[in-house]
Amino acid sequence: MQFGQYPAPRHTIAHLSDPHLYAGDRRIFGKVDPAPGLERALARLRGMTTPPQAIVFTGDLADLGEEGAYVRLREQVEPYADSFGAEIVWVMGNHDEREVYSRVLFGEASDAPQDRVHEVAGLRIIALDSTVPGWHHGTVTEPQLEWLADVLATPAPHGTLLAMHHPPLPLPLNEASVIIELDGQDRLAEVLAGTDVRAVLAGHLHYSTSATFAGIPVSVASASCYTAAPATTDRYSASVDGHQAISLVHLYDEGAGGVPGAPVVHTTVPIGEATEVAGFPSTVLEKLGPMTPAERRDLFSRKGKAARALRRQLRD
Numbered sequence: 001m002q003f004g005q006y007p008a009p010r011h012t013i014a015h016l017s018d019p020h021l022y023a024g025d026r027r028i029f030g031k032v033d034p035a036p037g038l039e040r041a042l043a044r045l046r047g048m049t050t051p052p053q054a055i056v057f058t059g060d061l062a063d064l065g066e067e068g069a070y071v072r073l074r075e076q077v078e079p080y081a082d083s084f085g086a087e088i089v090w091v092m093g094n095h096d097e098r099e100v101y102s103r104v105l106f107g108e109a110s111d112a113p114q115d116r117v118h119e120v121a122g123l124r125i126i127a128l129d130s131t132v133p134g135w136h137h138g139t140v141t142e143p144q145l146e147w148l149a150d151v152l153a154t155p156a157p158h159g160t161l162l163a164m165h166h167p168p169l170p171l172p173l174n175e176a177s178v179i180i181e182l183d184g185q186d187r188l189a190e191v192l193a194g195t196d197v198r199a200v201l202a203g204h205l206h207y208s209t210s211a212t213f214a215g216i217p218v219s220v221a222s223a224s225c226y227t228a229a230p231a232t233t234d235r236y237s238a239s240v241d242g243h244q245a246i247s248l249v250h251l252y253d254e255g256a257g258g259v260p261g262a263p264v265v266h267t268t269v270p271i272g273e274a275t276e277v278a279g280f281p282s283t284v285l286e287k288l289g290p291m292t293p294a295e296r297r298d299l300f301s302r303k304g305k306a307a308r309a310l311r312r313q314l315r316d
Contacts, residue, residue, distance in 0.1 A: 003288070003296060006257040009250035009265070010158060011123045014045050014052035014086070016246045017203030018060040018223035020095060021076075023068025032241050034063065034225035035076070040271040041224040041246045042080045051084035052248070054120045058203035058221060059093020059131075059165030061101070070104035089118050092129040093165040093203065094136045094180070113144055117151060123251065124156035124196075130166040130182055138166030138182040138204075145191050152195040158251065159198040159262065167202035167220045169211035173230040176237035177205055189214035198251060199264045205230075208245055208268045219266040221247040245270045284314050 002008070019038040020028060027033050045052060055077070062069035081088050090105050092098065092114045103109035113129040128148065130138035140148075152160065166182035168189070182188075192214050200218040206228040209220045222245040229238040245268050252263040288296055299310055 003293070004257075006252065006263070008050075009252050011121065011249075011251040012048075012050050012052045013120075013123075013125075013161065013249040013251070014055045014246060015058065015201050015219065015221045015249055015266075016041050016055060016224060017058040017221040018093065018206055018225060019057070019073065020060050020063040020223070020225040021069040021073050022063055023066040023072065028063060028225060029239070032226045035072070037224040037226075037244050037271070038073075038076055040244070042077065044246060044269060044271050045080065046083070048248075052086050053123075054087040054089055054118070054125060055081055056089040056091070056125065056161070056163050056201055058091045058163055058201055060095040060203065060223075061090065061093065062097075063095050065095065065097030065100055067100050067104055070100060074105070087118060087120055089116075089125050089127055089163060091127045091163050091165055091203075092131050094131050094138065096131065098129075098131075098133065113141065115144060115147060119156070122157035124158075124160040126151060126160060126162050128162060128164040130164045135180075137180040138164075139184050140164075140182075140188055142187075145187060149191045152191070152197065155196040158253075159196045161199055161201055161249070161251075162192070162197050163201045165202060165204050167204060167209075167211075167218055168200060168213045169202075169209075169218050169220075171205070174205060174207075174228065174237070177228075180204075185213070192216060198262065199249065199266070201247075201249070206239070207243070208247065210266060217264060217266070219247055219249065221245070222268070224271065242272065243270070244272060278315075280314055287314065 020034045061073055098111050099109050115129050116127045118125040168182050168185045171177050202220045205220050206223040207230050208222045211218045224244050226239050226241050227243045229240050232238045248267045250265040254262040
């Protein structure tokens with residue numbers, strides 16, 4: 001049912017990041033249990049009207065790179081993905097360890113960069129390993145860039161999403177993260193220029209932010225475990241148990257709504273509980289469906305007491 005000028009998106013992708021799971025009962029900084037945050041994130045996906053076609057995890061899947069943490073991750077995530085037929089895209093983060101990551105998640109133990117290509121109903125999702133073994137900052141090696149350029153040389157039917165842990169963007173509100181940022185961003189920009197990459201998905205920062213990189217939108221998902229406070233006044237850095245969120249990515253066809261281009265919409269979705277102060281029940285769609293566009297506009301756009309009274313009736 002189309003109410004606005006844009007049709008339904010071609011693709012819906014869930015973007016989660018930085019669950020930082022442990023193998024056993026342990027807390028980050030001795031305070032935060034990461035498992036419930038991941039469970040809340042997954043539960044939020046289950047409540048979506050249109051389920052995602054893929055769930056992309058942009059790194060730091062395990063806090064200490066433990067085998068049991070990756071087993072636990074699969075046990076938590078795979079039933080959710082299977083319930084709505086979503087493909088899972090795992091991406092390496094600086095807290096992950098390549099050998100155990102690849103062995104538990106892909107059944108092929110390897111110390112090589114964990115770069116993979118996923119095809120999701122015509123949309124290509126590339127998982128690019130930006131980690132440096134033994135370090136927390138990021139980079140992409142020249143062989144990886146050559147591989148990436150070769151993959152991107154052939155456009156995908158509906159374009160490409162590039163998923164990586166370290167975001168290629170400036171960090172004006174987080175000086176601490178600048179120290180462990182992605183090196184060599186200029187070379188990555190050269191490889192991406194002129195390709196079919198429609199957006200870059202990243203994590204690492206533990207807060208939601210967005211930018212453009214070489215003219216391509218970049219969306220950084222918050223963490224599900226704990227978040228960083230990017231605008232502190234009296235602290236060099238601060239981590240907080242709050243404001244956790246996931247991101248949803250909706251990709252539209254070229255010319256959707258009669259507008260040039262192919263829109264990509266990134267939406268930050270908090271996973272914490274909040275008190276509803278206003279809203280409409282899902283049954284309201286049964287009443288709106290038979291209306292004409294003009295009648296719906298009159299009901300929801302018109303100002304005045306009479307219009308407000310009609311809208312209140314829909315809430316009952």
